[in-house]
Amino acid sequence: xxxxxxxxxxxxxxxxxxxxxxxxxxxxxxxxxxxxxxxxxxxxxxxxxxxxxxxxxxxxxxxxxxxxxxxxxxxxxxxxxxxxxxxxxxxxxxxxxxxxxxxxxxxxxxxxxxxxxxxxxxxxxxxxxxxxxxxxxxxxxxxxxxxxxxxxxxxxxxxxxxxxxxxxxxxxxxxxxxxxxxxxxxxxxxxxxxxxxxxxxxxxxxxxxxxxxxxxxxxxxxxxxxxxxxxxxxxxxxxxxxxxxxxxxxxxxxxxxxxxxxxxxxxxxxxxxxxxxxxxxxxxxxxxxxxxxxxxxxxxxxxxxxxxxxxxxxxxxxxxxxxxxxxxxxxxxxxxxxxxxxxxxxxxxxxxxxxxxxxxxxxxxxxxx
Amino acid sequence: xxxxxxxxxxxxxxxxxxxxxxxxxxxxxxxxxxxxxxxxxxxxxxxxxxxxxxxxxxxxxxxxxxxxxxxxxxxxxxxxxxxxxxxxxxxxxxxxxxxxxxxxxxxxxxxxxxxxxxxxxxxxxxxxxxxxxxxxxxxxxxxxxxxxxxxxxxxxxxxxxxxxxxxxxxxxxxxxxxxxxxxxxxxxxxxxxxxxx
Ligand SMILES: [Zn+2]
Numbered sequence: 001x002x003x004x005x006x007x008x009x010x011x012x013x014x015x016x017x018x019x020x021x022x023x024x025x026x027x028x029x030x031x032x033x034x035x036x037x038x039x040x041x042x043x044x045x046x047x048x049x050x051x052x053x054x055x056x057x058x059x060x061x062x063x064x065x066x067x068x069x070x071x072x073x074x075x076x077x078x079x080x081x082x083x084x085x086x087x088x089x090x091x092x093x094x095x096x097x098x099x100x101x102x103x104x105x106x107x108x109x110x111x112x113x114x115x116x117x118x119x120x121x122x123x124x125x126x127x128x129x130x131x132x133x134x135x136x137x138x139x140x141x142x143x144x145x146x147x148x149x150x151x152x153x154x155x156x157x158x159x160x161x162x163x164x165x166x167x168x169x170x171x172x173x174x175x176x177x178x179x180x181x182x183x184x185x186x187x188x189x190x191x192x193x194x195x196x197x198x199x200x201x202x203x204x205x206x207x208x209x210x211x212x213x214x215x216x217x218x219x220x221x222x223x224x225x226x227x228x229x230x231x232x233x234x235x236x237x238x239x240x241x242x243x244x245x246x247x248x249x250x251x252x253x254x255x256x257x258x259x260x261x262x263x264x265x266x267x268x269x270x271x272x273x274x275x276x277x278x279x280x281x282x283x284x285x286x287x288x289x290x291x292x293x294x295x296x297x298x299x300x301x302x303x304x305x306x307x308x309x310x311x312x313x314x315x316x317x318x319x320x321x322x323x324x325x326x327x328x329x330x331x332x333x334x335x336x337x338x339x340x341x342x343x344x345x346x347x348x349x350x351x352x353x354x355x356x357x358x359x360x361x362x363x364x365x366x367x368x369x
Numbered sequence: 370x371x372x373x374x375x376x377x378x379x380x381x382x383x384x385x386x387x388x389x390x391x392x393x394x395x396x397x398x399x400x401x402x403x404x405x406x407x408x409x410x411x412x413x414x415x416x417x418x419x420x421x422x423x424x425x426x427x428x429x430x431x432x433x434x435x436x437x438x439x440x441x442x443x444x445x446x447x448x449x450x451x452x453x454x455x456x457x458x459x460x461x462x463x464x465x466x467x468x469x470x471x472x473x474x475x476x477x478x479x480x481x482x483x484x485x486x487x488x489x490x491x492x493x494x495x496x497x498x499x500x501x502x503x504x505x506x507x508x509x510x511x512x513x514x515x516x517x518x519x520x521x522x523x524x525x526x527x528x529x530x531x532x533x534x535x536x537x538x539x540x541x542x543x544x545x546x547x548x549x550x551x552x553x554x555x556x557x558x559x560x561x562x563x564x565x566x
Contacts, residue, residue, distance in 0.1 A: 090390055155515045158519075170486050170488065172485070172488065179515065
């Protein structure tokens with residue numbers, strides 16, 4: 001997938017930006033608070049319908065305006081698509097694809113991988129960060145996951161309300177739990193498959209980025225309930241989770257909240273057979289994070305047949321010189337399109353690269369340098 | 370400038386309607402004031418009449434001005450197949466597909482979100498029909514969302530002791546979509562392809 005051109009109107013400080021990016025590497029240079037991240041955010045909203053920085057569309061609208069508008073044409077699977085997103089606080093958000101109303105899960109939508117400094121805490125940070133990473137990836141890899149996730153969040157909330165109202169012995173609660181477990185297991189199956197795929201992809205990438213040859217990086221999905229029988233499939237997971245909920249019913253009633261399910265699960269990361277969270281050095285943890293992001297690109301490529309667009313926000317300055325160099329080399333020889341923001345540009349790093357360089361200042365993007 | 374109180378009141382009343390925002394409410398109010406008085410009265414009277422004369426049918430729950438409603442009184446209808454819908458608007462959509470069974474409308478904006486207990490749904494007329502022995506099949510035409518899923522299971526459980534086949538609309542409905550907005554062809558296909566619960 002390649003973005004051919006895009007426009008942003010009244011999107012944060014981008015009052016009117018039009019850009020025809022390079023199909024390869026795009027570097028956006030500028031001081032802080034000039035709008036570099038906003039540009040990547042606009043591309044992320046164009047692809048996924050929502051921002052990686054906020055859940056509120058209202059804050060994306062420029063203070064002086066009532067609505068924002070984004071549009072783009074991009075190329076995917078030898079076809080050209082036009083997409084447009086308009087948001088207005090009063091009428092809400094309308095997404096179109098080739099002129100027709102659509103939703104963010106449409107299979108022909110633009111796909112992106114976003115890499116921000118926060119992602120460098122993927123290893124050390126809380127489980128919710130890793131769950132977000134998985135969910136963001138799975139939503140883009142298939143149209144159904146986002147739909148199942150929305151439903152899971154709804155039924156989880158409903159189940160928790162019933163627990164708060166001490167209704168755990170009603171038929172309504174029993175049936176809600178049945179539906180809750182089925183939704184939960186749909187997510188668990190998809191996540192296990194994805195983690196297994198990432199596990200295969202991430203090893204060689206880690207060696208490229210870290211320069212370490214020894215040992216390996218392993219990923220395992222950690223389920224929040226014991227599995228009764230050996231085989232991992234929908235039915236076994238469903239029965240196991242139902243049984244587990246039976247055994248923890250008293251605790252759930254006491255805590256008035258659902259204590260098992262995808263909202264409490266995690267990815268375990270092992271480096272040389274030790275949990276990376278405790279045993280990997282900070283440098284190794286950052287290499288793992290970079291490798292996970294590259295594995296995310298490849299996972300989407302496997303699911304969609306083409307690489308997504310890679311958005312890197314200010315990550316270079318967080319890496320040491322060697323890792324910077326290895327990541328840049330990787331990006332420059334890659335066949336996917338990337339957008340990278342940075343405050344400082346060391347020209348020699350791109351001496352004979354084909355990267356296109358732009359400058360962002362006061363919400364205005366100026367052409368190639 | 371302060372709005373004339375009666376005008377302000379009219380705008381506030383219109384604002385209570387779904388899909389009407391402040392600007393639309395104001396435009397409608399001003400439009401009504403420019404109408405000939407007789408037409409404005411007709412609108413007001415239509416609201417009062419509909420409100421006074423239309424109520425849920427005591428046997429099927431469809432909104433009607435004669436009780437029992439025309440569908441319940443229609444002898445030609447197939448009495449062995451009963452379609453359960455959430456609202457009368459769903460019945461109108463399903464009628465357009467040529468379905469000729471009978472209906473049961475729940476008429477209730479239940480939200481499990483509020484910790485709603487399904488045992489509090491008023492379902493006695495439905496239980497009476499199920500135990501009458503006339504019904505062979507109950508089609509659940511509920512919205513294909515999470516609430517519809519839980520409710521379907523609840524209703525299927527109710528029907529179990531009465532040896533009634535329970536089916537629900539199958540594929541064809543837009544994912545996460547409301548039945549009311551499904552077009553006729555999708556809905557007809559969904560009716561044809563219904564599945565056992
Ligand atoms: Zn009736």
